[in-house]
Amino acid sequence: MAQKSAEYWRERFLALEEQNNRSAAEAVKETVAAFNQALAQAEKELNAWYNRFAQNNEISLPEAKKWLAAKELKELRWDVEEYIRYGQENALNHQWMKELENASAKFHISRLEALKIRIQQSVEQAYQKQTDQLQQLLADQYTEDYYHTVYEIQKGLGAGWNIGQIDQRRLDLILSRPWTADGLTFSDRIWNSKTQLLDNVFKGLTQMCLLGEDPKKAIDRLAAQMNVSKKQAGRLIMTESAYIGSKAQQDCFNDLEVEWFEIIATLDFKTSEICRRMDGEVARMSDYQIGVTAPPFHPWCRSCTCPWFADDEPGMRAARGVDGKTYYVPADMTYQEWYEKQVEEGFEEFKLFPEEKKLIYKGYEEGLLLDLDGSVIFKTSGTESQVRVPKEYLNKAEGKIFTHSHPSDYPPSDTDVYRMYQYKMSEVRAVTTEGVYRVVNTGKWKKEFDSAEEFRLFYYEIGAELIEQYGEKIEQGLISIGEAEKIVQDSVLKELSERLGFVYEFTER
Known part of the structure; x- marks a missing residue:
């Protein structure tokens, strides 16, 4: 099949970006409606409070503090x-x-404290709706963008292969990882915006009582402050939506071994100067850095990326299916038909071997060294948190699968990954009640290690930054210690897989 032109790729991926913008714009409308509702409720509470306690059309601070x-x-x-x-x-x-x-x-x-409680409830509801809505929007958008990107590339090349479903842990990791220089996630920004709004509102209420102001002035101030928050919310939704779309394409391009990408700007009278300059720029995927070499380049950014292939080379390898098969993708195949064939069928291909299924509900770690056909070479039992394998069997593990139960439901440890590297295993698996973690050896390690200690230091250097980040969330009561540990371990393995070149994935049961 003839290679598609650069214009074809630009048109297809610009269409995806336009759809993302429409979805994000709808989310902005719903968020604005929630803020308007909160403002109306706050005005109602303020008027009722004033009418109840005011004397001679004003209320003093001492009266408010009764x-x-x-x-x-x-x-x-x-x-x-x-x-x-x-x-x-x-x-x-x-x-x-x-x-x-x-x-x-x-x-x-006090009377004033009671008013603050009632107004804060309205504000909390609005911000919670924004958080929930944005969380769902970004999760849906990442998944849809990833699959649509695969679909467009396979359709454009005329060849396809099965891919697995994106699991919840991968989404949680992506959504919880900050991507801007200040290290803040979208939930951090929502929290900060809410705190700032409430501080301003409460100061305004105290000022109203201190100066004996008419409540209309306080309501006008409240409306102005809420309007600022609405604009911040809209900017956050559009910018985070642009980021997640760019992240989905980055991950997909890397998974499909696309080597180059091109930046496409939405060109109209609203296009920013930086997007005009970046439009049409081509760069290697190794240089893909969101906010620097890839969009979004600024708040409300509408630029996107598409794959770029040189005329004299295919740009990617097609045979990527679990079973090694390559599939033709007809030009008239719809996205839903493609999804059912390549995603759902591909997901069903990975299954536990019969002996592995017995590991799911073990209350201790039990390890199996398996041949590629699932036959058991060696079996050993350990404690709740570790299992040891005799050296004589590890020396025979090259090209084999080591699978073991994880009653803690945690991902594989640094010891598990280094063991795979050291003994050149084909794969290491951790079987849990929630699903199966897989670390697959590609044989193309980007870094060599002389000892387990050297690997462990490399592992914990990556984890240190994440531990500090989630420590703050634990203190705020946003996440439990156990949840944080699991997410950090999962995040470190994801980062390691990118830096070292192995495959890491989680398949839900």
Whole structure:
């Protein structure tokens, strides 16, 4: 089949980018609606509060700081209990839930504090909706962009091969990894924006009481502050959407061994100067750096990338299926037909060997050295956290599969990976109740190690940055220690696979 022209690739991938922009724009509309609803509720609470406690059309700070009367406190507790129920059903952040629980147990709450609680509940709801919506948008977009990129490339080349499904752990890793220079994730930015808004709102309420202002001034201030937050939310959604689209294409291009990429800008009167300059630039995939050599280059960026193939070379190898087969992709094949054939069928190809299935619910680590056909060469049992293999069997492990149970449900350890490297195993697997972790030896290691200690130092250097990042999330109550450890270990293996050249994946049960 003749090689497709550069213009073909530009058109196909620009169309994908336009679809992403439409999806992100819809998300922005929904987020703006949530903020408008929060503003309306806050205005309602402020007016009701003012009408109840104001004297001579104003309320002083001493009056605002008076305790609620018994009846008023009872009414607030009813509201707080309702807020707590809402929070439990909609997973509001842990810190605010704790504050609500503390408020429900207090015997004395000031009038001003009661108003702040009611307004903060509206703000918390709006930001939680933004967080949930953006999380879902990015997860869906990464998956769809990855598969559509594979589809477009296979269709353009006229050859296809089965690929596996993207598992939840891979998505969690990508979404939790910061990509900007300040080291903040999208959830960090939402948290900071919410904190800043609440600080400004609360200062404005105190100022209203101190100066004896009309509530309309406080409401106008609140609306202006909320408007800033809405714009920040819209910018965040569009920019994170652009990032995740670029990340999906980067991962897909690397997985398909595309060697070069081209930058495509959406050219109209709104196109930025940097995107105009970068449009049409071609670079190696090894130089793909989001925000520097690949989009997004700025907030609201609409540029994207496409594969670039030189006229005299194919640009990638086609035979990438698990079974080694290559498939023809008809020009009229729809995306859904392609997905069912190449993704769903490809996913079903990996299965545990019969003896491995017995490892799933083991309460201790049990190891099996297997031939490629699944026959057992050696079997050994260990403790809850480790299993030892005699040297005589490790010396026979070249080209074989070492599989073992992980009752902790954690990914393979640094020892597992180094063992595969040292003894030239074909693959190492960790079988858990949730699924199977696989570390596959490609035989093309990008770095050599003289000892297990040298490898361990390399491993922990990568992990140190992640441990610090998740330590802050643990302190904030956003994640448990166990969840953090598992994500860090998973993240390190993902990073190692890219730096060293082995394949790392997780297949859910």
